[in-house]
Amino acid sequence: MPIVQVEHVSKRFLLGDQLVQALEDVTLSIEPGVFLAIAGPSGSGKSTLLNIIGCIDTPSAGRVVIDGHDVSDRTPDQLADLRARTIGFIFQTFNLLPVLSAEENVEYPLLQMPELSKKERAERVRHYLGMVGLSKYADHRPNQLSGGQRQRVAIARALATHSKIVLADEPTANLDSKTGSSILKLMRDINRQSGTTFVFSTHDRKVMNMADRLVRIADGQITALGMKAEGRWVFVQDRRPRDEEDPEI
Numbered sequence: 001m002p003i004v005q006v007e008h009v010s011k012r013f014l015l016g017d018q019l020v021q022a023l024e025d026v027t028l029s030i031e032p033g034v035f036l037a038i039a040g041p042s043g044s045g046k047s048t049l050l051n052i053i054g055c056i057d058t059p060s061a062g063r064v065v066i067d068g069h070d071v072s073d074r075t076p077d078q079l080a081d082l083r084a085r086t087i088g089f090i091f092q093t094f095n096l097l098p099v100l101s102a103e104e105n106v107e108y109p110l111l112q113m114p115e116l117s118k119k120e121r122a123e124r125v126r127h128y129l130g131m132v133g134l135s136k137y138a139d140h141r142p143n144q145l146s147g148g149q150r151q152r153v154a155i156a157r158a159l160a161t162h163s164k165i166v167l168a169d170e171p172t173a174n175l176d177s178k179t180g181s182s183i184l185k186l187m188r189d190i191n192r193q194s195g196t197t198f199v200f201s202t203h204d205r206k207v208m209n210m211a212d213r214l215v216r217i218a219d220g221q222i223t224a225l226g227m228k229a230e231g232r233w234v235f236v237q238d239r240r241p242r243d244e245e246d247p248e249i
């Protein structure tokens with residue numbers, strides 16, 4: 001069963017008296033355990049799609065099923081609960097709380113889980129900070145960490161709740177290309193080891209090439225779905241213009 005099903009989803013925003021069609025009839029199934037990139041130019045609808053999958057925003061039309069739950073008819077409280085237990089978020093601006101240390105940032109979402117004891121929380125924090133290679137930096141606050149280290153804290157925070165899906169909106173956009181590649185590699189290693197589903201947006205070709213599934217989006221519509229087989233991309237539903245540069249990705 002897919003972990004995410006997006007069925008005929010459209011999203012319209014009213015901007016002043018102008019209607020903006022951010023997504024138009026998007027249908028997509030995401031299988032558990034994939035490492036999937038959503039790629040497209042600025043304004044194509046990547047963030048809107050991630051926000052809808054992450055139940056941060058709701059579609060104007062269509063249906064979204066997350067981990068078997070149809071989220072269309074959920075109350076805001078029910079959505080918040082589903083989000084907290086199923087989905088981890090990573091943002092391009094890291095979104096760490098500046099007054100908290102690295103370990104306190106990772107612990108923060110766990111405070112919403114009353115079933116966890118203080119000891120269990122501490123064990124999880126230690127485990128995930130270790131996984132991202134930051135055990136020695138547990139006491140550092142975000143302004144005492146580099147951009148790459150901050151993003152590692154954000155990855156640990158997204159995983160600590162035992163999320164089934166991690167959604168990352170342009171996770172490498174504020175990092176230099178070497179640090180960005182190492183963050184992507186870390187995410188991919190965790191994906192391989194733990195089977196956590198990763199869905200991330202990017203417009204960087206190097207980053208999209210690290211994925212094993214690719215959703216191409218333009219003007220709010222899916223133009224191609226790619227799957228990597230033996231190191232090469234195989235595309236279905238390919239409606240990209242023939243003259244698009246570098247058509248193999």
Ligand SMILES: Nc1ncnc2c1ncn2[C@@H]1O[C@H](COP(=O)(O)OP(=O)(O)OP(=O)(O)O)[C@@H](O)[C@H]1O
Nearest residue numbers: 013014015020022041042043044045046047048049
């Ligand atoms: N809250 C909003 N109100 C009005 N219009 C919006 C809103 N959010 C997004 N849009 C519009 O919807 C379209 C898609 O935006 P979206 O942020 O999803 O694109 P994107 O592919 O993530 O772009 P970028 O790569 O620049 O972040 C754009 O035209 C944008 O201006």
